Amino acid sequence: MTEALYFLDCYLKEFEATVEKVTDDRFVVLDRTAFYPESGGQPSDTGKIVRQSDRAEFDILYAGKFNGEISHEIAGENISDGLEAGDRVKGFIDWDRRYRNMRMHTATHVIANVIEKEAGAQITGNQLGLDQSRVDFSLEIFDREKFAEYERIANELISRKIPVNLYLISHKEAKEKLSRLTTLAKGFSDEIEEVRIVEIEGVTIEACGGTHVKNTEEIKGIKITKLQNKGKSNRRMYFTLIN
């Protein structure tokens, strides 16, 4: 199992690791990584790994998690250039992309929580994007007028500079304590002994494996860009970050 360095330190931009295996000349598994693998609606990190022996650089265009292993896909074809098990490498995350995902992700927790509390909506899915993100929810009466108010409440919470805490608790404890293991927590299975909790102090506490900012002030603010009716009580909301 790859040690996931992003799990408790979302601000780690560089790391050292050892190659465990390379398959098809392009998929690299390391013993540890700070690359976030696509999951739970959050896109994969991109970046590069550098072989320490000769400084050869490999652009990473995707990271995915398969059976507990995080696989890094090298850009292009047949370009692993002899990279092999045992090689020491240094990894570098594309920080601008990751940090924007962290802000988007944490913003999703805030706005999702507001529409749950204020409108009684039930969140059914989410997908983060660099330009805009999407939240799907179930809501009987869809009063679009009210969403300006939900946006205002979310921005008011964001501006309060609320700490965002990450920690691990046992899966058993999570099931007992948390009334909701949300859709943002996709990817957790019963075999996992510890669950990563994200707590926006006094606002929401959820199980979630994504990357988050340390304080809501880093989000700066959000703007709802589109509301859609997807039939029955299925609704969709798009939002973006203001700057």
Ligand SMILES: [Zn+2]
């Ligand atoms: Zn999260």
